[in-house]
C-alpha cells in the first residue's frame with residue numbers, strides 16, 4: 001500500500017536549512033494499523049502531508065497502491081487523494097454552516113456522486129459512527145467527540161483505501177479520546193488501513209505497530225508489548 005524510500009524534505013528558512021525528513025524509508029501493508037509517533041518538530045506533519053499527497057518530497061520515492069506519486073501532476077494527485085485517502089485532523093475541520101449530513105456528503109460532491117446516493121451513503125457513514133440521531137446538527141451543536149465522529153464519517157464515506165489521522169484525539173478529553181480510539185480499532189477490524197500520527201505513547205500503543213520518528217529520521221523499531 002505505502003512504500004517510502006529515502007524520502008527527504010528540507011525547508012529553507014532565512015539562511016538556515018531545516019531537514020524536516022531525512023532519508024525516511026518504510027512500508028505499510030494493506031489492512032495494517034500503524035502509529036507514527038515522535039516529539040514536536042520531529043517531522044510528523046511533514047510526513048503525513050507527503051503520505052497524504054498534500055506535499056511532495058525533495059528526493060526519494062513514494063509509491064501509494066503501486067503508483068509512483070512523483071510522476072503525478074497536481075491534478076492527478078488531487079484525484080488520488082479524493083478517491084484513495086480519508087483525512088482526519090486534530091481540529092476536526094468541519095464546515096460550520098453545514099450540518100453533519102452535509103459535511104459528510106462533501107467528499108461525494110467532489111466525486112460527482114448523485115444527490116440521492118450521496119444522502120444514503122452519508123447517512124450510512126454517520127450511523128456507523130453512532131450518530132444517526134445527530135444528522136441535522138451543526139458542528140457548534142455537537143460535542144468535541146461527536147464532531148470528531150462526523151469527521152471520521154466524512155473520511156469513510158468515499159471508501160478510501162487509507163485512513164490518515166493527524167492527532168485525532170489531541171483536542172479531546174481522555175474518555176472521549178478513548179472512545180474515538182475504540183472506533184479506530186473497529187475500523188481496523190473491518191479491514192481498513194489506518195495511519196495515525198500522535199505524540200502520545202498511550203495512543204500509539206493501541207495501534208498494531210508504531211514507527212518512531214526523531215529529528216526527521218525513523219528510529220529502529222522497539223519491542224512492543226501486545
Ligand SMILES: Nc1ncnc2c1ncn2[C@@H]1O[C@H](COP(=O)(O)OP(=O)(O)OP(=O)(O)O)[C@@H](O)[C@H]1O
Nearest residue numbers: 011013018020039040041042043044045046047199
Ligand atoms: N513551512 C515550513 N517552513 C520552514 N520550516 C518548517 C516548515 N514546516 C515545518 N518546518 C520545520 O520542519 C520540522 C518538522 O515540522 P513538522 O511540522 O513536521 O513537525 P511535527 O512532528 O508535526 O511537530 P508537532 O508535533 O509540533 O506538530 C520542524 O523543525 C519545523 O520547524
Ligand SMILES: [Mg+2]
Nearest residue numbers: 041044045046
Ligand atoms: Mg504536526
